[in-house]
Amino acid sequence: MANHNKPEEAPDTGHVWDGIRELTNDPPKWWTVTFYLSLLWVVVYFVLYPSIPLVNGPMTGILGWTSIKEYKAAVEKADNLRAPYVDKLEKMSAQEILADQEMLNFANSYTNAIYGDYCAACHGANGQGAEGRFPSLLDDDWLYGGSVDLIQETVTYGREGMMPAFKGEISDAQIAQLADMVIGLSQGNQGDAASWALYEEAGCGMCHADNAKGDVDAGSANLTDSVWRFGSSRDDVIRTISSGVNQEDVEGTHNAIMPSFEGRLTENDIKLVTVRVWSFGGGQQ
Amino acid sequence: MDQKKAQIDESNVQELYDELAQWHINTGGQTIHAKRMPGKFRTLKWITMSTWLVFFLGPYLRWDGQQAVLFDIPNRQFHLFAITVHPQDVWMLSLVLILMAMVLFGVTAIAGRVFCGYFCFQTIWTDVFTWIEEKIEGLPAQRRKLDKTSLNFDKAKKKIIKHSIWLAISVLTGITFAAYFTDAFQLWVDYFTLQANMVAYIVLGLFILGTYFLAGYLREQTCFWLCPYARIQGVMYDKDTILPTYDAQRGEPRGKLKSNSNTGDCIDCHMCVAVCPTGVDIRQGQQEGCITCGLCIDACDNIMEKIDRPKGLVRYASIKEIRGGHLKPLLKRPRVIVYSSIIIAAFAGVFYGLVNIAAIEWHILHQRQPLYIMMSDGSVQNKYTFKILNKSKEDITARITAQGIEGATLTGIADTLELKADKLVPFNVYVRTNPTQLPEEHTPITFVLQNINQPEMVFKEKSVMVRPPR
Numbered sequence: 001m002a003n004h005n006k007p008e009e010a011p012d013t014g015h016v017w018d019g020i021r022e023l024t025n026d027p028p029k030w031w032t033v034t035f036y037l038s039l040l041w042v043v044v045y046f047v048l049y050p051s052i053p054l055v056n057g058p059m060t061g062i063l064g065w066t067s068i069k070e071y072k073a074a075v076e077k078a079d080n081l082r083a084p085y086v087d088k089l090e091k092m093s094a095q096e097i098l099a100d101q102e103m104l105n106f107a108n109s110y111t112n113a114i115y116g117d118y119c120a121a122c123h124g125a126n127g128q129g130a131e132g133r134f135p136s137l138l139d140d141d142w143l144y145g146g147s148v149d150l151i152q153e154t155v156t157y158g159r160e161g162m163m164p165a166f167k168g169e170i171s172d173a174q175i176a177q178l179a180d181m182v183i184g185l186s187q188g189n190q191g192d193a194a195s196w197a198l199y200e201e202a203g204c205g206m207c208h209a210d211n212a213k214g215d216v217d218a219g220s221a222n223l224t225d226s227v228w229r230f231g232s233s234r235d236d237v238i239r240t241i242s243s244g245v246n247q248e249d250v251e252g253t254h255n256a257i258m259p260s261f262e263g264r265l266t267e268n269d270i271k272l273v274t275v276r277v278w279s280f281g282g283g284q285q
Numbered sequence: 286m287d288q289k290k291a292q293i294d295e296s297n298v299q300e301l302y303d304e305l306a307q308w309h310i311n312t313g314g315q316t317i318h319a320k321r322m323p324g325k326f327r328t329l330k331w332i333t334m335s336t337w338l339v340f341f342l343g344p345y346l347r348w349d350g351q352q353a354v355l356f357d358i359p360n361r362q363f364h365l366f367a368i369t370v371h372p373q374d375v376w377m378l379s380l381v382l383i384l385m386a387m388v389l390f391g392v393t394a395i396a397g398r399v400f401c402g403y404f405c406f407q408t409i410w411t412d413v414f415t416w417i418e419e420k421i422e423g424l425p426a427q428r429r430k431l432d433k434t435s436l437n438f439d440k441a442k443k444k445i446i447k448h449s450i451w452l453a454i455s456v457l458t459g460i461t462f463a464a465y466f467t468d469a470f471q472l473w474v475d476y477f478t479l480q481a482n483m484v485a486y487i488v489l490g491l492f493i494l495g496t497y498f499l500a501g502y503l504r505e506q507t508c509f510w511l512c513p514y515a516r517i518q519g520v521m522y523d524k525d526t527i528l529p530t531y532d533a534q535r536g537e538p539r540g541k542l543k544s545n546s547n548t549g550d551c552i553d554c555h556m557c558v559a560v561c562p563t564g565v566d567i568r569q570g571q572q573e574g575c576i577t578c579g580l581c582i583d584a585c586d587n588i589m590e591k592i593d594r595p596k597g598l599v600r601y602a603s604i605k606e607i608r609g610g611h612l613k614p615l616l617k618r619p620r621v622i623v624y625s626s627i628i629i630a631a632f633a634g635v636f637y638g639l640v641n642i643a644a645i646e647w648h649i650l651h652q653r654q655p656l657y658i659m660m661s662d663g664s665v666q667n668k669y670t671f672k673i674l675n676k677s678k679e680d681i682t683a684r685i686t687a688q689g690i691e692g693a694t695l696t697g698i699a700d701t702l703e704l705k706a707d708k709l710v711p712f713n714v715y716v717r718t719n720p721t722q723l724p725e726e727h728t729p730i731t732f733v734l735q736n737i738n739q740p741e742m743v744f745k746e747k748s749v750m751v752r753p754p755r
Contacts, residue, residue, distance in 0.1 A: 101699070105711060128655040138668070141661040188663075225661035281658065281668055281697065281715045 086110070090268050094148045097275050104279060111276045114269055118261065119277075127280045132231040139282045141227035145216045146284035152274040158260030161219045163207070165244035165253060170202050178202065179237040182223045185212055186232070230254050316432070317505060317564040318425035319415065322556070324583025333403035334412065341457070344464035356466050362707070368639055371676050373646050377638040384631040389514075391624035393521040395615065396601075397528045401514070402578030407507050410458070410500035411562065414451055421447045425559070451501050452493065459492030505563035508576055515573055522571070523620065525613050529575065529582055530602045531557075531568040539568075542592060550598050556588050557581035557599055567599055644677040645704070649732060649748045656751040665752045666717040673702075673734070674709040681706075681736050685714070688731040690750060693718040701737060716750060723752040 012021040026032070045051070049061040060066075085106050089097065097103050116125070123129050127137035140146060143161065144154050166175055181195035191199075199205060199212070207220040214222035221229050230240045243252035261270055277283075321327070346353035348366045355364040363370040370377065392399050401408060422428045422443050434440055463485050464472050475481035476489070499507055508515050522528075531551075540548030551568070558566045560581060565574035567581045585599040603612060615621050652668040660666050675681050681704040687693045697715040704710065716730070727749040736742035 101702070101710070101712065108713075124654075126652065126654050128658075136655075136658065138655070138658040139660050139666070222661065226659060226663040227661045279697070279713065281666060281713075282660075 082110075089272065094152065094271050094275050094278070097272075098148070098279060098283075104275065107272050107275050108279065111269075111272045114265065114273060115276055118265065119273065127277065132228075132236060135229060136227075137277050137280050137282065139227050140284065141222065141225055142216070142282070142284065143214075143219045143221060143229065146278075146282055148274060148278055148283070150216070151277055151283070152270060154258060155265075155270050155273055155277075156260065156262045159219060159258040161245055161256055162247075163220075163240070163245035163254075165242060165247045165250045166202065167242040167250075170198075174198055174202070175238055175241050178204070178241055179234055182212065183232070183234060183237060185224045186226050186228070229256075312506070312509075317562065318428045319562045319564070319580075320425050320556075320559040320584075321416075321419060322560050322580070322584050322587055324580070324586060326579030326583050330403055330412070330578060330580075334409045336404070337406070337409055341461050344461060344469035352469060354465060355468075358466060360707070368642065369676065369678070370642070371646075371674070373674070373676070374638060374642060377635050380631045380634045380638070384628060384635065387624050387628045387631065390521055391621065391628065393518065394523065394526060394618070394620040394624065397522065397526050397577040398514075398518060398575075399577065401508065401576035405576075407499060407512070408562070408576060408578065410454075410496060411504045413454065414500045415504075415562070417450050418447055421450075448501075451497055455493040455496035455500075456489070458496045459489040462492055463488045505574065508563060509574055515576075518573075523618075524604045525618060527601045527603045527606075527612075528571055528577055529567055529579055529599055530604070530607050531570070531599050532597070532602075532607060533568070534607075536568070536598050550589070550594050552588070552592065554588055556584040560584040571604075642676070643744070644681065644736075644742065645673065645675055645683075645734065645744050647671060647673040647734065647744065647746055649746050651748055651751070657753060659753070660717065663719070664717050665720045665723070665750075666715055667750050668697075669714045669716065669732075669748060671698075671712045671714055671732070672709060673704055673712065675704040675706055678706050680704065681742075682738060683734050683736055686733050686735070687716055688733055690716075690718055690728060690730050691722045693722070693730065693750070718750070720752045720755075723750060726754055727751055 007021075007023065010023045010025055012023050015022040046059075047061065048063045049065055050058045051061060052059050085103070089103060089107055089110065092100070092103060097107050119127075122134040123137050124134070129136035129138075135143070142150070144150055144159055170178075177195055177198060181191045181199065185191055200210070205212070207215065207218050208223055209215050209220070212223040214220045226232075228236070230236060230245070239252055240254065243250050243254070245254045245256050247253040261273075265273065343354050344352065348364075351364060353364070353366050355362075357364065361372050389400060418428065419425075422431055431440060431443065460473065460476060466488075467482075467485070472481065472485065476485070503511070536549045536551030538548050539551035539553040540546055542552040557568065558564070558581075560583070561567070562578065562580065563574040563576060565572055567575065579601065582599050582601065586596040589596045589598055606612060648671075650670040650672070652670070656667070658666045658668070671685070673683075683702050683704055684700065685695065685698065685702065687695055694717050695714055696717065697713050702712065728751075730748055730750045732746050732748065734744040734746075
């Protein structure tokens with residue numbers, strides 16, 4: 001430091017280029033101090049934290065710090081924060097949760113992981129399903145009922161519907177006539193008498209009811225609304241009537257099985273998933 | 286190559302060394318013990334310094350039963366008397382910063398480093414520290430002597446008292462700063478019962494270290510080598526900027542006071558150097574070390590009075606004035622016009638922002654996947670997430686309705702919503718209508734949020750409703 005203002009007095013290496021001497025001033029004191037402090041910090045760090053890898057694992061350091069421990073502590077902290085809400089959810093019924101905006105928000109966040117793990121593979125990340133394959137949970141058309149209790153029943157025990165294949169039972173022309181008729185019903189037409197007669201003769205009404213509005217207890221579809229479980233085009237409808245649903249050894253039949261989650265999810269988790277599905281926008285009283 | 290090198294005239298290089306030898310800037314090798322002399326600018330400095338008392342008293346002001354100025358970082362709120370600023374209003378902060386920068390630039394263009402000389406915490410804390418030093422260790426000469434003597438009981442006593450007071454001021458500074466971020470009274474209790482947050486102790490530690498080291502030891506070196514403002518002063522000055530200036534025409538040639546000499550008015554008494562807190566010689570002209578505090582003017586005027594010569598050998602003047610010119614009127618200087626226009630614009634923006642802080646800030650997110658849902662009766666349903674932040678201090682009961690689409694019905698939320706104070710809550714909302722009501726695939730829809738208890742409080746947000754292509 002002392003020679004910075006008096007270069008002519010500073011010691012040099014004896015090297016001169018273009019008349020400029022190379023000085024040998026000491027490095028600044030602050031720099032030297034910082035340098036030695038950082039050396040000291042190396043020692044402190046080695047003592048405190050995991051450092052040298054040895055044969056039986058690394059030196060652990062006296063703090064015992066690991067990134068896994070840090071992660072677990074963070075998870076525990078988050079769990080403790082959530083605990084009062086989680087406890088409250090467990091005590092509330094599905095209806096109570098749906099009536100409480102704050103708890104509903106919490107429940108819908110809480111079930112992100114459960115829904116993503118168990119439901120989203122078929123029903124889609126937002127419950128949109130896949131047309132003709134997996135049903136949408138967003139609309140208000142429910143084969144087995146859209147009340148909280150019935151949704152909970154569906155999730156708990158699963159569902160497996162059945163529709164016989166009519167190919168061979170009735171002629172292709174009759175199948176086409178029935179298809180045209182039900183497509184017309186879904187668009188608000190009434191259907192002609194001959195078609196209604198064929199509907200009854202073929203036995204459609206035994207499941208889908210005489211007025212074709214379906215039956216929640218049997219899980220049969222409402223043929224007069226505009227939501228189609230297995231596709232709304234004429235070809236789709238003809239295929240459904242021809243090959244049925246869940247028919248063994250019938251080519252082109254629809255496979256439609258909702259698995260049971262009893263035992264796979266706790267009762268509480270099923271309740272919360274029910275709340276989520278009900279509040280997707282199509283829940284019914 | 287070697288030949289070419291040899292041709293370089295060594296006398297050219299020698300000039301560099303000569304210049305450097307003349308360049309007496311203290312790089313910290315010596316401690317500056319500036320003399321204190323009373324005067325106009327010394328008094329002014331005490332007055333401007335006292336504005337910092339506001340900083341020390343600020344945290345204890347109350348407003349409406351709350352701390353008046355509180356930067357509540359955990360809750361992400363900034364309380365300023367009656368106003369609460371949320372992160373959503375942070376654009377105002379950038380305007381405030383622009384405003385402050387432009388005031389600094391504008392003042393610098395007109396009157397130089399007024400901030401450095403009269404308001405800067407570095408200058409002021411250093412001034413207070415050296416004032417304490419003088420009260421304990423005596424005048425500059427005595428201090429220099431004391432520094433040279435070997436340690437004895439008297440020296441140790443003086444040093445211990447001085448450093449204790451310095452540390453006490455540093456602690457007070459640190460606690461005061463931290464008190465702006467949490468309840469001030471509780472913080473004092475927490476600090477001394479060792480209950481305070483770790484962050485609070487770290488802040489306090491940094492402030493003690495910073496204050497003690499910067500004001501006690503680094504002092505004018507901070508202005509020379511750390512402060513960026515000192516580095517850019519050159520580009521902010523012009524020939525009309527007034528600065529403490531030595532009137533060389535009057536002063537030179539300087540020389541010792543003798544009855545029969547024909548020297549200038551400067552009697553080379555070095556008083557201006559002795560009083561300078563940064564240790565520069567103002568007679569060398571404008572320079573990096575000059576913080577324009579005016580203490581050299583006080584000193585010189587004192588001397589001029591004693592030897593019965595007119596005051597003002599060193600005075601606030603622009604280069605133009607010293608050369609016999611006149612100052613340009615303020616409003617004819619381009620810098621002043623530009624700076625003040627920006628200041629006015631920024632101030633207007635902040636004023637508008639503070640007056641119009643909305644009680645509610647909300648955003649509407651239309652669901653992306655799926656864009657729409659067909660319902661069993663042939664109607665189309667869209668899902669929206671309303672993120673509603675109530676920024677006011679009271680709960681708000683609100684009703685949300687949709688405008689712009691005939692027969693659109695809202696479901697998913699209760700008829701009236703309870704919006705809790707200072708909370709952001711998401712709501713899932715479903716809007717359902719007959720597709721025949723939607724002329725476009727994307728039809729605009731406006732949501733209206735109305736405070737039931739204050740019907741004039743209405744907030745509108747636009748979104749779209751999507752239907753399948755026909």
